[in-house]
Amino acid sequence: MQREIIDYYLDEEGDWVALLSCQHGQHVRHQPPFVNRPWVITQAGRDAMLGTKLNCVRCDRLELPDHLVLLQRTAECRPGDIPEELLGGLATKPGIWTRILVQEGCLVCRVREPFARPLIGTPLEEVLIPPEVLYSIEPHPPLCFYLEYYGPPHG
Numbered sequence: 001m002q003r004e005i006i007d008y009y010l011d012e013e014g015d016w017v018a019l020l021s022c023q024h025g026q027h028v029r030h031q032p033p034f035v036n037r038p039w040v041i042t043q044a045g046r047d048a049m050l051g052t053k054l055n056c057v058r059c060d061r062l063e064l065p066d067h068l069v070l071l072q073r074t075a076e077c078r079p080g081d082i083p084e085e086l087l088g089g090l091a092t093k094p095g096i097w098t099r100i101l102v103q104e105g106c107l108v109c110r111v112r113e114p115f116a117r118p119l120i121g122t123p124l125e126e127v128l129i130p131p132e133v134l135y136s137i138e139p140h141p142p143l144c145f146y147l148e149y150y151g152p153p154h155g
């Protein structure tokens with residue numbers, strides 16, 4: 001899915017990596033004549049490309065970015081005390097990944113466009129929801145689950 005460039009950093013080899021709003025990194029090398037990105041060479045060029053969107057296949061593959069840390073864990077939810085917004089539809093925040101851990105039973109997590117796919121959560125299968133998508137939960141009792149939120153270290 002399309003993600004905005006929010007920052008840049010250099011990898012161990014000194015190549016530029018764009019940090020995307022989902023917290024995934026994507027190389028933006030200038031390697032003429034194969035890849036032409038002369039803008040990446042200068043600070044002004046990089047700044048001008050902030051906010052530009054790149055396609056992030058690691059979001060499509062639901063890979064939790066390695067450097068994220070656990071920010072918060074919710075209390076256990078069972079049918080009857082599931083927050084209304086989880087049933088009705090809730091958007092994940094920029095840079096924040098949501099993980100649903102099912103301890104008992106089953107739920108279907110419906111993630112809307114542009115992601116558009118149902119994710120099944122069971123005690124053997126966790127659900128990972130990328131940032132900036134709308135999702136809702138369809139409980140299949142008996143059910144017990146909790147949520148974890150992951151984000152970049154230091155806020």
Ligand SMILES: [Zn+2]
Nearest residue numbers: 022024056059
């Ligand atoms: Zn991504």
